[in-house]
Amino acid sequence: MKKVFARPESLKLTPFHYCPGCGHSIIHRLVSEVIDELGIRERTVGVPPAGCAVLAYNYFDVDMAEAPHGRAAAVATGIKRVRPDLVAFSYQGDGDIAAIGTAETIHAANRGERITAIFVNNAVYGMTGGQMAPTTISGQVTTTTPLGRAPLRDGYPLDLSEMLGIAAGSVYIERTSVSSPKWINKTKKAIRKAFMVQLEDRGFSLVEILSPCPTNWKMTPVQSIRWVEETMMTIFPPKVIKDVA
Amino acid sequence: MSETKEKKKDKKLMRGSHVLGEAAIRAGCRAYFGYPITPQNELPEYMAEQFAQMPDAVFLQAESELASINMVMGASIAGARVMTSSSSPGISLKQEGISYIAGMELPAVIVNMMRGGPGLGNIAPAQGDYFQATKGGGHGDYRLIVLAPAYGQEIADMTRQAFDLADKYRNPVMILGDGMLGQMMEPVVFPDPIDPAQLPAKPWTLTGCKGRPSRIIRSLWLDVNREEELNWRLVRKYEAITAEVVDQEMYLAEDAELIIVAYGTAARIAKGGVQRARAMGIKVGLFRPKTLWPYPSEPLARLADQVDEIIVFEMSTGQMVEDVRLAVEGRCRVSFYGRPGGVVATPEEISRVISSTHHRAHPKKVAGGRASGGSRLTVVG
């Protein structure tokens, strides 16, 4: 019988710990499939964040180095600079990349570091229990915005990907989603392209992926998928933000 | 004769910061990440200039000290001999990364050319970062190996040692100097360069999982039992380091009745003070820790049995003095003299401190008058 679906080689045989309906496991799988398809598993080093995906090193079957909260771009820079033959990717949440790690990320992009960032945007701090994130949308209730995010008090949602598009050293920035099979397929293509930019030694690449967090959004998985498409996408519209041909 | 000529040829008059940079390159360092701050900019500038000629070397001026220490982490993870440098406020910013590097057991060399503080302070030489360097500095239960050079030649030798120790123990090593050591020029003979390709392989680095299972380098251990295990393993490593690495200089200590303890620049000044006090007939010696962690407690304790009093001189309000008291454990009186904030004391000043301390410890001897002229009223200088 022909095998049509299997675990990618770049994923370990370890059950995911992520909540039901969370987007991380899908994104892990997509990244692993791309690494397998590009044949780069044996020269890839991944840098997981502090956040829900901190344990990503338990799932990816490639060399993995943990970074302090927000510093993945700097750690990946250090790895890639001394070993340009390696493929370095960071895997970061919105708090990690767009709040505490903003400086490291913008400067890595601006230097055109040959690294690839996977940016999972779920509009909330997941692991710490649902606090306001830089990408929390206006009016969104979190544990630290109990009356909803009020921009004049709490600041506006930050569109980091647009900012990175301005950086001269970024080559490819795209925002996608994992809220439907159509979007999942688009996301895989984007991830593949982001890795290709690195393999072609062209500069910084990043894929921002809108991803549901039913647990902290206090929704069912189905409601959370709907919220991504109907609410998040109005603030963070999926699109190619930058593609230097 | 020809040997002397040869030696003369190898000797170079260089400022401390450049000595450190050259010694690092000769130790096989091929990666440097940093951020400008006075008074240590001559070091990154030296690395930038030299690395510009070396295609296999990486120099990167980062956007912050925070970023630079994490780049150091990444470079170390990928197997490089890597260094960063800064001065006091910048070293504070690096503490997060230093804690992770210690927890991940990564080799790295971190240079702190201390300046006056707290806060922005000033750019003059000071020693206010002793606690930060020797007691961890960042969060968690860890130690850095802390080397404190006092001479140009020692900067060269200790820099080589720092890279070797970092690799041997998979532990960050700090070279703790100050603005004066960085700026001062002294003749230096460098050790022969190491070819990085000839260094022992590191079987733990992340270089892609070709032909082996994938590896993880981490400092997160959610299982408290694993975390406790790591902590005790680190302690055993620190014990081994303590047994093997401790080093100190003793100067005129054999017959000393009084000892002054100082490190780095302060020790140079104190040595001048000791020489002056000796000329007055006071039996005083110098004890200079060359490793601040591990601290040379045992040799100091032995000296404490022999002397009446130990004076600790620091360019701070009193930090190392705590380690001296712990080492001495009440065997003799320990007093402190400090000039914080970037003030550089003079040898004359230290000799006055020595002579007044000596008078307090030996009132009769001085009251009787000494043939050598060791009167407390003698003002030197």
Next chain:
Amino acid sequence: MLLKSVFSGFGGQGVLMMGYALAVAGMEEDKHVTYLPAYGAEVRGGTANCTVVVSDEEIASPIASSPEFVVAMNYPSMAKYQNMVKSGGIMFLNSDLITETLPRDDVKVVLVPANTLAHEMGNDRVLNMIMLGAMVRVTGIVSEESLSQAIETVLEGKKRSLVEINQKALAKGAEYIAAHN
């Protein structure tokens, strides 16, 4: 023998090079030397100074609170160091810029019109080496041959073409002493 010298003047008078050249000469004679420049904000545009210790034995402190010799290229430098010079020591004053007299009789004064002599040589910038040549002729801290040779190290690289004029300036300073003291 342990001799401490302080060189001080305006930024741009080549004060640091004086100290550096002396230290290199000392090293080339296999002596122990330290060269300590004032650094940081202080050197940007204001006064510059450095301390050089030359010794037969290991140098403990590179700091000189009572130097044997002080070279003052301008009046503020003289004012700053006139009370620090060791009794029996020597102050070298650039008499083109300093007209004040030293209020001490336990310190010898050597006057050198460094600006004038440099101008005579057709290069106003070599006043520092003229002063250094005079200073070494008087003090004998290092030999004049070593000093002259040190200039080749000090000016190696891009400034190579300036070696000769600076060596001549050293000689000019020494000759001035021979003729006037």
